Amino acid sequence: MSKSERPSRLFRNLNAKVASIPMILTALVVFVGGTAWTVLYSFTNSKLLPRLNFVGLDQYYRLWATPRWLISIENLLIYGVISLVFSLVIGFILAALLDQKIRFEDTFRTIFLYPFALSFIVTGLVWQWLLNPDFGIQGVIRRLGWTSFDFDPLYNSSIVIYGISIAALWQGTGLIMCLMLAGLRGIDEDIWKAARVDGIPMWKTYLFIIIPMMRPVFITTLVIIASGIVKVYDLVVAQTSGGPGIASEVPAKYVYDYMFFAQNLGQGFAASTMMLLSVMIVIVPWAYLEFGGRKRV
């Protein structure tokens, strides 16, 4: 075989490779480069403007000694667990119900997905009004006669993060439902028939046959939910701006506030590096499962 007949791997699909150069460059310079820059400057004492004046781990020590950051982390954990569990469970149940070949499925699907079309800011404002003790749910029920009714999660430090989670679930569950529905539709009709012939009850079929078969859909959903959790910011700003006091602060808001309001880039970078770390903890195992696993097949 002469050389010219077997071009090297590098030049195969040359057009496609040339076309993807801008994206590769963007990814390298903006994402990887920007990340590296941020991590590097998190070891400096940069204030308003970035300066390469290294102070070691000082920013990190300060970060982990700050009550507001610790509250932020705690809130993120509570919010994370709630949105993960409830949006998966509610999303899946809704999808399973829609999958029963009901009438007006399109209408229901649209209704459930509709909140997702709203931004977090709008969602946050809507729920801020709904949960306002004077005008919202509490006010309406009190006016109906039940005057001792108490429901003001956004004004109570100890449960405010749950009030925020309600809005997040309302907004996000529709999308999860659609993903799940797509997964359910991907299941072969014959599996259902076989299960029915064997006399397996429906809930058991779902739990032990369908869900394990939907593993890829679940993993994708998990990553989407998890990344949404880590970056939650606008919902909190619109609903409570971190209040009452600092009871509903989240890490992304800490980063923004310290970078821009406090004019302390170093501190903001340190906090965002910690956020990156938590994203890595989510993404790396997923990437390993998704891409590492395929080679073995």
Add this chain to the structure above:
Amino acid sequence: MRYKLLTAALAATAALQFAGPAAATDLEVTHWWTSGGEAAAVAELAKAFDATGNHWVDGAIAGSGGTARPIMISRITGGDPMGATQFNHGRQAEELVQAGLMRDLTDVATKGKWTEVVRPKSLLDSCTIDGKIYCVPVNIHSWQWLWLSNDAFQKAGVPVPKDWNEYVAAAPALEKAGIVPLAVGGQAWQSSGAFDVLLAAVGGTDTFLKVYKDKDAKFAAGPEVAKVFKAADDARKMAKNTNVQDWNQATNMVITGKAGGQIMGDWAQGEFQVAGKTAGKDYTCLPGLGLNEVIATGGDAFYFPVLKDADKSKAQEVLAETLLDPKTQVAFNLKKGSLPVRSDVDLNAANDCMKKGLAILAKGAVIPWTDQLLSQDSQKQKEDLFSEFFAKPEMTVEEAQKRFAAIIATAD
């Protein structure tokens, strides 16, 4: 690239539009004065500047300073500077000056004899870095005011208090009458500012300076400051039913008699004026909470970024002169409710509260404010602490003071 093209296109259209009427130079001025009284005040500045044959392009940024400052700073550092911009004078723009992004105004200042006319001197000092002047102070705003609703106290059947201690003593009577004794909005800067006012009023001027100027952490953990925390604890208890966010909503509670009083800067006066209330009759103002009659010389100033365009640089000088012009000073400050930075202007139209402020200023009982003494970083940490303290009744006074001392220890 695309951005540059866009700017070029915009510049071209702008040039076309303004090519017609004479050689007036456009100068974009950014600020965060957007409430009713503030907008009226800034219109006075624009009018005065337009009268010099130049053109004021208004770049108002809605939201408070917290929202506006990051936008202004990123425009300056990002290479798209405006002609002039508002900051609170003090340390907000310090690093921009050190990075050489702000224009040195020393020549204009020498020509206008600023060092002689600007009063108190500390105003110009906070514009001065390494012996050069970088900003034009336009007004003095002070935080040290307690605004009281005369109606509320009448309803509660107690006389209007003359100082903080009487006010605290009157709180139970107010509560019994269904009135929130003290209105403190939910935003972090409000509770933090209220504490600073208490520190200067209850603790006294020396205590205030020892904590914020000398940054003496041991003193901040000591018994003098503990007294102030005790007062802050009273304030927290009095404010617990406020349930509003913005400062003007809290002021509105005082105006309508739903709240007994509010600790807020003199900008609250504009709200009373808009509501048609008269000082002395409908509301009472106590500078320094009636305990220590000092006022802090915070306020607003204009900074001028370095520009390449020679015409615009010239217009910057004209604007700097216009801002300190006696006539502009009077027109602007009457609308704004703040005090002028010159002592040689006539403020007969000022109301009772403003006159009280002017008298204190004339006596020289002034202190520098936290904007001048602390970096934004330390200020933010302080805000976090006090917004938590005011919102969380179970946080003890001792714990709060310990954390306060820790912030002072690392403050810069």
